[in-house]
Amino acid sequence: MLIQNVDVLVVPEAGECTVETAQDIHLDDTRITAVVPTGNRPGAGEVIDGRGLLAVPGLINSHTHSPMVLMRGAAEDLSIDDWFNRRIWPMEVNLTPERVRAGARLACAEMLLGGVTTFVDHYFHADQIAQAAIESGIRADLAPTYFSSLGAEGIDAAIATTRELATLHPRITAGLGPHATYTVSDDDLRRTADVARADGLRIHLHAAESDDQTQASLDKHQATPIEILDRTGVLDAGALIAHGCGIRAADLPILERHAGRTTVATCPKVYLKLAMGEVTPIKQLQAAKIRVGIGTDGAAVHNTLDVWEAIRLVALTQKHREDDAEWMTLSDTIRLATRGSAAAANQPDTLGALEPGRQADIALLDLSGPHNQPLHDPRAALVYSVRPSDVTTVLVAGQVVVRDRQLTTLDLAETLAEARAIAHTLTDLSRGGAVQHYNP
Ligand SMILES: [Zn+2]
DSSP, rough: OOEEEEEEHHHHHHHOOOEEEEEEEEESSSBEEEEEEETTOOOOSSSOTTTTOOOEEOEEEEEEEEGGGGGGGGGGGGGGGIIIIIHHHGGGOOOOOHHHHHHHHHHHHHHHTTTTTEEEEEEESSHHHHHHHHHOEEEEEEEEEEOOOHHHHHHHHHHHHHHHHHTTTTTTEBBBBOOTTTTSSSHHHHHHHHHHHHHHHOOEEEEESHHHHHHHHHHHSSHHHHHHHHTTTHHHHOEEEEEEEEGGGHHHHHHTGGGGGGEEEEEEHHHHHHHOOOOOHHHHHHHOOOEEEEEOOOOHHHOOOOHHHHHHHHHHHHHHHHHHHHHOOHHHHIIIIIIIIHHHOOOOSSSSSSOSSSBBBBEEEEOOTTTOOOOHHHHHHHHHTGGGGEEEEETTTTEEEOOOOOOSOOOHHHHHHHHHHHHHHEEEEEEOOOOOOOOO
């Protein structure tokens, strides 16, 4: 396949991102084979006309809970305690494989139409999420969620699901999904780390989500969440840490010792909306050589799975946090969203850049809309003005999954109808109870 005469976003490991105009992207079945000036070599197979479009690496949602799209708008104007204890965990009593599948299908549709080609997920019934991902054509890294309150049997089942998903499909990878340091005991975290090391699996969990959580951990356990991850072997095994807003200066040398196998996902809309205090200390993490990716978290708080929105909020909140308008530049923000998120997805060498040998996960954008024009700097459009609807074409592993802003895989009308029909059964609180209690 050939994407002909397209402008291409180039994201180097360091320094300025650039746009190379009038390029041809050559693909084999799944990978990019060459990016060359247009007309330089003959193509084979289908030709996609890229004139007037910008090709960017497919976006990666580096931390989410995809089926929570069914709870969009159902838990608003609440403190983090009430969000968990009065809405989300009582609603999750109603989770069934069918409801999770319907939510995941809607999530995959929303993400693909917005140019997201990979999502890094953490949720229950992950086998159902895998089926929705396979059906939709998206790439997914899935961590089946568990709490210690599920008991040994529940944890065994989640670990067994991870092992099954790890070999299920070329576009599916899997990790271990303990929920957080405050919902999973040290013993269960130790066991998780042992399994991760023995099976070569990565761990994806929430930790140090806010400074309040870090303080609560110090008060109860005389250790920060990062110190707990260190002493239980989780950092040694390799982890994706969601949020990390409560990471303290004393945690940074600990993280630096595990820098090659630790990544952090930042989801700033959630920190703003739940008034969690600080955002992720990206400048300090990068100084400790920790790679950071960008995610939305679940739509029960983020309301969308729009990674463009998340990218924009990273740039804005980081400038605000550091009180420095020259920090988190266009190039640095784009690098975080591409190479950083590829590292958070545990695929730093195969995703996140349009280079020969990497997977052909590509989004084509039409920047001719009034909100992007005149286009002095396409990089500024990518960070500050594009919308998901500017994405016209999406490829995952060389397969066209969005063409002319339409999904080629899922039936969108049917997907929406199914989600609408089932959503109220998930948000119904009449059964009582909760899957867990938030008390970090
Ligand atoms: Zn989360």
